[in-house]
Amino acid sequence: RSGFVGIVGRPNVGKSTLMGAIIGEKISIISDKPQTTRNRIMGVWHGDDFQVVFLDTPGVHKGKYGINDFMLNTAFSVLSEVDILLLVVEYWETGGQEFNLLLGELRSRHRELPPVFLVVNKIDLAEDKHEILESIARQKDLFDFAGIIPVSALNGENLDRLKALIVEQM
Ligand code: GDP
Ligand code: MG
DSSP: OOOEEEEOOOOTSHHHHHHHHHSSOOOOOSSSSSTOOOOEEEEEEESSOOOEEEEEEEOEEEEEEOOHHHHHHHHTTTTOOEEEEEEEEETTOOOOHHHHHHHHHHHHHHHOOOOOEHHHHHHOSSSSHHHHHHHHHHTTTSSOEEEEEEETTTTTTHHHHHHHHHHHHH
16 A cells, blocks of 8 residues: 655644654754745555555745745645645644635635645643643634544654554555
């Protein structure tokens, strides 16, 4: 089995870290600065009986001069090429301009989209589980997500579940 996974989300939510954690090596540039990943960088996850190719995308970015259309188009050109899409957010996400832009794009393209999973990242920073449950409750009706998976890309929490879901979709 083999397939493609697209990762989208605002800058700095942990897309590169997540892909690196799943693949098991650092294949993308990870930095505290937003916009580090300017180009799509592919990583390949080899399993015993499967191969998964990850397409990391630039974040959607609203700069001084308004939405950066080039980056938006690059980010969304990936959607038609993948078998599964991971929308990565931080667990404290409450919906800002950039997030709403992403959601708007997903909604307007929902017919051409593969299953979209919401990955709620950075749960290692949550003080208790209620914060994470509240985050899920806030976000579950925003889009017809195929699933919502809270994870920590940094410490690996719940990544096994995400990996199993990805392999199921291949
Ligand atoms: P990207 O711009 O979406 O690709 O985000 P990066 O993967 O470059 O991560 C941005 C910052 O968030 C880096 O400092 C990462 O170490 C940090 N980060 C990523 N995932 C996690 C996580 O699960 N927990 C915490 N605490 N930090 C994270
Ligand atoms: Mg990145």
